[in-house]
Amino acid sequence: MKNALDRIVRSQVWRSIFRHGLPDSNRSRAETVFYNFFLHLHPTKVRKRSIKFTYTWGLGGMSFGLFIVLVVTGALLMLYYRPSVPQAYWDMKDLQFVVSSGTFLRNMHRWAAHAMVALVFLHMLRVFYTGSYKPPKEFNWVIGVVLFVVTILLSYTGYLLPWDQLSFWGISVGTNMIHAMPFGVGDKIAFLLLGGNIVGENALVRFYVLHCFVIPVVAIVLMAIHFWRVRKDGGV
């Protein structure tokens, strides 16, 4: 048994993936962290104080966990959901009553979305109360604020997709607020966002593309920068 493991670890395939031996010295422990794509974001040393649970309450990590849940459930919902006026609402009904575990997936997506908005907000409060927005982390605070807005926008664009009365009037009222911007700027933005003057087919497709592609990509890029900076500043 020991022999077999030894042979695997010493094989060319293994060593082409892991370029160092099993971590048995401080040097190889450090190598384990910065030669691994998933671990390389970590600082090689972390202060004991910053891994204390009651310092961060794990809020950022839980927000990210929920985002992963939303990506997985969202991608699965996309398989049955078609963003068109005659179909969207009935596809939601199908998901609830015809598709196996459809109700569960939809509810999971919905609850995770609500929870993510709440947790991102609590995470922001924690950062504020521990004074973690102070130099040299000012810019990461700014990225965090943008991530909060992005989370709200994901939630808002998803809200139109079921195409029921709540969706329709929620988006009508929200996009009408844009018209309040002066000098005709608001009218133009609302027109481009809806692809017309009313919440109709074009608006549904635009919100779908924003919800399932554009905003998630923006969120992922911002999160990558956010986490990288957290770690370089000595956080977990």
Place this chain on the structure above:
Amino acid sequence: MDDKEEKHSKEENAMSRRYFLEIVGGGAVLTAAVGSAVVIGQYLSPNVLREPALRFKAGLIENFSADSITLDKEQKVFIVRGKEGYFYAMSAVCTHLGCIANWKPEDGVVACPCHGSKFNKEGNVVDGPAPRSLPRFSVTLDEQGQLVVDKSVIVGEDVILKV
């Protein structure tokens, strides 16, 4: 001024090859970026809208009884027929944030379900956050006795259709 100094200042004023290429290259990239932004902006703005026409037939006049207020849900317009037989058309889109307001005969008001704005039968605000009264649209009669409403023509309260 000796030779050396003169040469130095000359070099400073002349544009270096590298700087020249940077300007040309950077300019090309910038032009392409601005061009793409303009083209994408145009692409995002639809040229043909498949939305309900602004001018529409609301129905035959005999379908509306005297002293009635009827909501055309599709067009979001109230057709109001007064006691003395005159007509006017009033928008049903709340001037606050665009929900559809409903006629409440028991209270004698047009009420919005979203944030509680109320309007009287003439369309003037009586309560709530709505900033303006409901606009009136032009109403005409065609040869078949159909009411024709044109939402692109906004008229004052004094313009009514007498029949």
